[in-house]
Amino acid sequence: MSDSIRSEVVGAKIVEWYSCIIARSIDQSILLQVEIKDMLKKMEQSDQILAYYALVEYRFDMMMNQTTDKEAGDAMLKNVDPVVRSSMDNLLHYFYYFISGQHEFMQDHYRSAIKLFRKAERLLEYVNDDAEEAEFHYYMGSALQRINQYVFASSYLEDAIVTYKRLQYTEKVIFCYNIMAGLFSETENYEKANDILQENLIHAKNYPLAEIIVLRMLGINEYRYKNYSAAKQYYENVLENIGTEPHPLAAKTKYNLAQTLFKMSETTDATALLEEGLTEARQFDLVEFISNCYILKGLYVDNDLDLIDQSLHTLKKHNLYFEAEEIADELAVYFEEQNRLELSIKYLREAYSSKKNLLKLGVD
Template sequence: MAVKIPSASVGVKINDWYNAIRKFNVTDAEMLKAEIERDIFRMEEDQDLLLYYALMEFRHRIMLDYIRPLEEEKVPPDFSEILKDIEDKQGKLTGLLEYYFNFFRGMYEYNNHDYIKAISFYRRAEKKLRHVEDEIERAEFHFKMAEIFYHMKQSHVSMNYALQAIETYQAHETYKVRRIQCEFVIAGNYDDLESSEKALPHLENALKLVREESQRILEGHTFYNLGNCYYKMGKADQAAEYFHKAVVIYKEETSDTLTKACFSLALAYFKLKQNEQAHDIFNEGFKIAQQSNDAIYISKYHFLQALYINEDGMDSLSETFQLLESRKMYPDIEDLALEAAEYYNEIGLLSDSVYFYQIVFNARKQIKKGDWSYEV
């Protein structure tokens, strides 16, 4: 009779697997995953450990979705089966496992642009944070909270979480990718607080760290964030240069961030009245959004089309705002409405401009209230 492997020894390997995932060390993570999968079949029965394994497999797929962009012709990974398997067992989750479920599910919803659901799951995870003793795991949680609140323009809340996270990561040399991502979030918050001159040093530091890591996709993200920073400063020409650099890298890496980068580059070109380049990159990005069935970006490209290409007027523009409002994406509403308001002001359609400035004002009121970001 074959000797069963103690579940505790498999549990140690799963911990090592998770450490590799958090460091974005794909090679080690894949190797440990394969080893654990072999051990599971020879392990003594332990339902809690099998749940831990299922949760970590879910987290592993989220990592791969971020670090390994899709190859051409491949469809995005289907998380539905693994999610259903975990949710069927959710009643058995307690303590640390319950924390992991809600934390990882929040990451999944964030990646799907459903920020309200993401915050809801993160808040549930936060209630279980007392079960987490590892300082790196606490830093992971703080980073993810910083990231989501940055996207919802809750800048001071985001900055507080980001500073907690980066303090821990700076003490651990092997977590350089997360340090870089923290610099992105801190810089983005300074942009939203209209202090872009404070954002630039963080992005320059991120670029230095990225080049030490030789991670091409992260270099693309840094260029994109630099473009965003210069755009917020009103320097559309410099923004376009960095957005273009990001687009080049995202094409090389077949990154799903290409849709967003093409949108930002097209917007910068329209702002600069470089209409031929704007049309070319618009068509490219719009096609990618349609191929990936990205409802949010399809709607945003329709917005650009209505504003700058077809000049369809407010009815067409309003359709984008209706979709964004249904998702409570008030920061996106604010940004797009401001683009429309400034454009109509520039061409002398003052009543239309005032209409969109009112949308900006209403969106900012919702962001300032922040009630929607605490729903559980």
């Protein structure tokens, strides 16, 4: 057809779209998606370009919603798999493995994500794009952080920071430093984490989402340091900035704030927030936070050890061993303070078991 658009033209436009997604140029990304959808209606038949589009659209949705639909993502990857397998295009193979890894990462399957990222890493030479390499390093560092591989995580994140700074992708730099601060916080270097986050907060003033995640990390760091009043203030700032619309970060922060208020013996407000957080966590299918909310409910509201144990089991069943270790360790401290030493030892063993599982070979 004389009016048809060559697939190469649409492919180039998809590459431009993906570059905008990496740079978090949200308005431009939205405009390009509309333009590309219109071009696809007139494009000559190309399963390969349709596969590119499907993969990049998944990444676009992830940027826009800060979450993903597991079933939709599984279906999309299943549909493009035969096209990728039959293609000799190394760049398409890279996209397939990298975005498959991001899908696993968003489902909290970190070892699976790392295995897929490693496959993508072997194809990075075909990418020839500094921003994409930085994006890869950012996600690999993020996944390694979630399985306590702190040295490797920091190495990937540092590489990402160098490139993002050179490209002046300020918001991406903030995201990287936020995770770096998390590494210090998890290893009990709270002062260093706070220094990084306070500087990060200054740079985040013009980036609403970045400011929210930095404030939340500041709250988490203060909570770990047992400075509960400061943690409470940061969490309240997060919820104020998010507003009343349902959002995954709001659900997570309501759990964090409820946990803090229980520590401060503000039981009535904590219980109300816990119910809100649980409802919203169910809405977004946040398995980790649903389980965590039930653990708080079992501990502070219902005095139900079975509910606590069932929820810990759910975390481990979904391979959320980092989360299970952290909360089991906190349960051990709680019961030690209550002079219930048998329970304290039980949950110390749970924490140790989860830590060992984090270091197992293999994938989820």
